[in-house]
Amino acid sequence: MRIELDPNLCQAYGNCLLSAPEVFELTQHDLVARILQEQPDEPLRAQVEEAVASCPVQALTLVDS
Amino acid sequence: MSTAARDAGPELRLGRVVIVGASLAGLRSAEALRRKGFTGELILVGDEVHPPYDRPPLSKEFTAKAMPAESLHLRQNPSLEATWQLGVPATSLDAAAHVVTLGDGAELGYDGLVIATGAAPRRLPGLPGTARGLHYLRTVDDALRLRADLVPGTRVIVIGGGFIGAELASTCRELGLAVTVVTPLPMMVSALGQLSEAAAQRARRHGVEVIEGLGISAVEIDDRVRSVELTDGTRLPADVVVVAIGVRPAVDWLVGSGVLIDSGVVCDDSLAVRGVADAVAAGDVACWPHPALNGELLRLEHWTNAAEQATAAADRLLTGGRPFAPVPSFWSDQYGVRLQGVGLTGRADEVAVVDGDASGDQFVAEYRRAGQLVGAISAGDVRALLPYRRELVKRFAGLALASQ
Numbered sequence: 129m130r131i132e133l134d135p136n137l138c139q140a141y142g143n144c145l146l147s148a149p150e151v152f153e154l155t156q157h158d159l160v161a162r163i164l165q166e167q168p169d170e171p172l173r174a175q176v177e178e179a180v181a182s183c184p185v186q187a188l189t190l191v192d193s
Numbered sequence: 194m195s196t197a198a199r200d201a202g203p204e205l206r207l208g209r210v211v212i213v214g215a216s217l218a219g220l221r222s223a224e225a226l227r228r229k230g231f232t233g234e235l236i237l238v239g240d241e242v243h244p245p246y247d248r249p250p251l252s253k254e255f256t257a258k259a260m261p262a263e264s265l266h267l268r269q270n271p272s273l274e275a276t277w278q279l280g281v282p283a284t285s286l287d288a289a290a291h292v293v294t295l296g297d298g299a300e301l302g303y304d305g306l307v308i309a310t311g312a313a314p315r316r317l318p319g320l321p322g323t324a325r326g327l328h329y330l331r332t333v334d335d336a337l338r339l340r341a342d343l344v345p346g347t348r349v350i351v352i353g354g355g356f357i358g359a360e361l362a363s364t365c366r367e368l369g370l371a372v373t374v375v376t377p378l379p380m381m382v383s384a385l386g387q388l389s390e391a392a393a394q395r396a397r398r399h400g401v402e403v404i405e406g407l408g409i410s411a412v413e414i415d416d417r418v419r420s421v422e423l424t425d426g427t428r429l430p431a432d433v434v435v436v437a438i439g440v441r442p443a444v445d446w447l448v449g450s451g452v453l454i455d456s457g458v459v460c461d462d463s464l465a466v467r468g469v470a471d472a473v474a475a476g477d478v479a480c481w482p483h484p485a486l487n488g489e490l491l492r493l494e495h496w497t498n499a500a501e502q503a504t505a506a507a508d509r510l511l512t513g514g515r516p517f518a519p520v521p522s523f524w525s526d527q528y529g530v531r532l533q534g535v536g537l538t539g540r541a542d543e544v545a546v547v548d549g550d551a552s553g554d555q556f557v558a559e560y561r562r563a564g565q566l567v568g569a570i571s572a573g574d575v576r577a578l579l580p581y582r583r584e585l586v587k588r589f590a591g592l593a594l595a596s597q
Contacts, residue, residue: 142575143497146522146535146582156574181221181500182522184249186268 130167130191131176135160137187144188147179148172161187207233210510211293211301213283213446214309215239216248218476218499218506220267222307223275225507235275236301238293240282240310241332245269249496251336252360253526256343257367262333283310286450288469305510308447308458308466308474309503312440312494317352317409320436326418328435330357342433343368350421350429352409353437354380356494356525359392361435362401363527373402373429375409375421384523384534385570387544388558391551392527398552399528440494442478456480457492462596463514464506473506475499484518484592485567486540495523518593520585522578530554533575535582536568548577 131151138160144152145161151168154161168176180188210226212219215237223235239245246265254260278295285294286306293301314329321327328339343349349365351358354376365372374380374396379389380403393403404423411422412434420430442457453459453468457480464481466472476499480492493502498521505517524533538544541560549556555573559566559581566588569581 140575141524141531142533143522145575146578149579149583154575156576178501181504182497184247184496184524 129170129173129176131163131165131180132189132191133161133163134187134189137185139185139187141184143182143184144179147182148175151176152179206231206511208304209234209236209302210305210307211303212237212307212309213293214307214311214443214476214478215241215277215279216245216309216311216476216499217267217496218309218311218478218503219307220245220269221500221503222309222473222475222507223273224270225504226511227270227273229507229511231507231511233304235273236303237275237277238281238283238295238301239277239279240296241334242280243333244277244279246333247496248331251330251333252357253364255333255336256340256361257364259340262337265333283446286447286452286469288451288472291471304471306466306472307503307506307510308452308472308478309476309499309506310443310446310478312442312477314436315439315441317412317436317438320412321414324414324418325416326431326433327412327414328433330361330435330437331440339433339435343370345369347371347432348430349373349433349435350375350431351435351437352376352421353439354378354393354403354405355383355437355439356381358435358437359396359527360525361437362396363399366399366401366528371402372400373404373431375404375407375423375429377406377408379405381525383539384525385551386538386541386560388546388551388570394552395528395530440477442492444478455490457490459490462516462593463509464502464517465509465514471510473509475502475506479506481517483537483589484516484596485537485589489540491537491540493521495521497522516593516596518589520582520589522582530572532570532572533578534568534570535578536560536566536585537562538568538570541567549573 142154245267282296349372380392382389408424413419451468458474460481480490483491538560543561557571557577560568571577
């Protein structure tokens with residue numbers, strides 16, 4: 129699986145960070161979240177799916193490949 | 194609950210699932226059903242004519258800025274393969290026959306039912322259904338009407354100090370309008386608990402007149418809204434009155450169906466609707482016993498819950514599910530500050546600010562119930578919530594396991 133983040137949509141809510149802190153990062157001064165692991169390991173799938181679903185602005189996409 | 198009850202639902206892969214409610218919870222349950230392997234027929238019924246859209250911006254940027262309505266539409270997976278029946282409400286349920294009747298008389302049979310009808314604004318008794326300058330805020334159409342009325346010089350009175358009322362007051366200030374919030378309960382008390390005073394302070398600091406502890410005894414309306422009278426007799430002139438005194442779960446269509454109704458549609462711990470077979474519920478309409486609340490029913494109105502609960506409800510319909518023990522999360526944007534919370538802050542009996550000032554731009558507060566952490570709220574840095582969420586996820590999962 130691969131994660132895509134649309135920086136034009138992201139508004140730094142940080143819900144992704146709450147769901148999957150190993151995969152996303154957002155420091156206090158970041159205007160958009162950052163992806164730490166673009167292709168996270170399979171065991172993180174549930175957390176990543178939750179992160180994608182919990183993004184209030186739908187900035188995240190999970191691409192299965 | 195017993196193992197027998199949990200195994201009662203047959204594995205559902207084919208057949209037809211009817212989802213009543215075509216907003217966030219409805220859409221997300223449809224997506225989850227497909228993701229989890231449901232290959233049968235999916236029908237979504239929605240009383241609004243609009244495809245699923247995002248409601249949180251309505252009280253905030255959608256009203257503050259001239260955002261187009263299309264920008265609210267929720268992204269949809271093109272391979273969802275669902276039939277949409279929009280602009281028509283469900284009017285009744287025959288649970289024994291597994292049939293939903295719609296407002297146009299159509300009858301939809303189902304093998305599985307998802308109840309996701311959400312909620313509607315509570316009305317102030319004694320007011321006309323509509324009047325110029327009188328507003329409620331739930332739908333995009335409500336927001337468009339309100340936005341059109343918020344012209345320069347408008348005096349606004351917001352009745353109710355919950356999320357919608359508090360955010361609308363902030364939006365009015367952003368638009369440069371004079372605004373008064375009249376709220377019988379302390380501001381944002383359902384989420385902030387004892388920190389609600391800080392919410393009122395923040396609003397006042399930004400020029401909002403906040404009147405707490407009083408209700409409305411009358412709204413004067415001739416050809417339009419003119420004023421409101423408070424329960425202490427004070428009369429306040431107004432051009433626009435927004436009634437934001439909470440919502441009622443949309444359950445009227447379920448009366449007499451056998452569905453158990455309390456503060457919403459009552460579900461068991463894994464979101465199966467109590468009282469009828471082959472039905473689940475999700476979103477604002479549903480209440481269920483959260484394992485962290487010793488059997489008390491919980492109904493949440495958070496965006497994130499609608500999304501998360503819909504996925505769990507789909508699970509229940511397809512595979513039998515397991516106790517739903519989420520760590521809820523929510524946010525509220527006001528005056529340029531984003532408050533974010535995790536957990537069951539509304540059910541806490543004790544709160545402690547551990548960093549910063551709760552009426553300021555940066556703080557962290559811990560919420561406890563019977564001495565145990567149940568939630569946290571922060572402003573300024575979402576990372577402050579991470580350790581709390583981690584602890585709550587672990588503890589709620591343990592409680593869910595113990596409840597099985």
